[in-house]
Amino acid sequence: MDDMLIWGRRILASQPFSVLLGAELVSFAEDRAELRIPIKAELMQQHGFVHGGVISYAADNALTYAGGGVLGPGVVTSEFKINYVRPAKGELIVARAAVIHAGKNQAVCRCDVYVSSDGSESLCATAQGTIVRLGQPPETQK
Amino acid sequence: MDDMLIWGRRILASQPFSVLLGAELVSFAEDRAELRIPIKAELMQQHGFVHGGVISYAADNALTYAGGGVLGPGVVTSEFKINYVRPAKGELIVARAAVIHAGKNQAVCRCDVYVSSDGSESLCATAQGTIVRLGQPPETQK
């Protein structure tokens, strides 16, 4: 396992909320990241689908990783937008984020979120957001 | 307690993810809703602030309630955008959403999310999104 993935997993393990949701960092390279969340009963809404809040958490956190991969440690999501396109039912949420453009202090990233069911993936949401380096334009921390 | 609030709380209680986070519906009228989440250790990120995923869950769910208040039952968030403006530290997350414009099948809503600390509130995020009636333009469910 490479250093970046080890570093990324250490951060994820230090986020109690990510631990509560059961998120796993599967890959982490300089400009992309993949986060997975095994689907369990507590992550559902009232109709047996994964709650939108789990999907947006996955998108948001994967966006932060992608941006952090290129900007370095100490970054947060400044803002993001998400479109839900399909109710999520299956075994696994898979969020794949990539950097679209990186400047010195911020990166614009995109993330597609899939649900994996019986080994086949379907897109359930897509997101776009801005990751910023803490310090200069601090604004928020996550 | 009025019928709408009873109805809204029943739905919230039937969402395992909302129960996991400890969300409470405090008020629910025809075009607005207020959701609260007592802050606890499991909702944090690595720096002792509330995780952005909790904030965006609160915004998303409050938006859905506001839209559902005017569109009726069977609605979902189709999309939303959130700007985080301040790290959240305190005792309580408070998400207040209101309808900006409602058509027959969709409503555009806004939500301000505050963190309450020692009795004073600070804005920590602001969101805007589209709530749609299920059936016609289904797309997603939450």
Added chain:
Amino acid sequence: MDDMLIWGRRILASQPFSVLLGAELVSFAEDRAELRIPIKAELMQQHGFVHGGVISYAADNALTYAGGGVLGPGVVTSEFKINYVRPAKGELIVARAAVIHAGKNQAVCRCDVYVSSDGSESLCATAQGTIVRLGQPPETQK
């Protein structure tokens, strides 16, 4: 006319695209701005309504003014999101933007865009975005 409005109008007059559209800065205070565009034939789409591009221009530029009012000169819109809620038909587009939260280098702002017809206003779009100071997180200029 106060100094801020004079300063704001000078900038608007120096933007050839704003002149092409006929935009007017009606008010400009420390944390809010109002922009107006008299509706004319060239601003239409194919069904006789104002083109969405005119509405989003008005929102974007009013957001920049609101942010610039609090951050000072040398700002740009880093990103924004807009929901169109009603086709615009009438005499005048009115975009009113206000700062929701301002940090040192960026401001999160909101803008409601109305169409005025026979003296009564209807909301036609609502927007939310981030205005940043140039230099630190430059990214873009407008």
Added chain:
Amino acid sequence: MDDMLIWGRRILASQPFSVLLGAELVSFAEDRAELRIPIKAELMQQHGFVHGGVISYAADNALTYAGGGVLGPGVVTSEFKINYVRPAKGELIVARAAVIHAGKNQAVCRCDVYVSSDGSESLCATAQGTIVRLGQPPETQK
């Protein structure tokens, strides 16, 4: 020239605002579209860059075409979000949009906007939005 492109160009030619800006539809297939705008003096802001309003018009209109390609005629942009990533200077604005997911009545689309200068392209903005069929969830027209 195929039928879709002819149809698309006829619509563009019937939008006075698109004619004012000099927009050209370069390609139009079932789930994607490319729009170009030759840069001219009237499209600028005060620093000699293309005004953000031109960039967002291009993104918005290309998104509508991409969605219309899959949903059929009579569609509008319901909402979109755009991140500006670089000031645009050059000869040509190029907006390339594609459908990410299409349902019966709405499509979620993405658009990358480039500026072409001396034959090389640079990304200047990226957008994501929802295109809806008119009639069912009308809300807006463009």
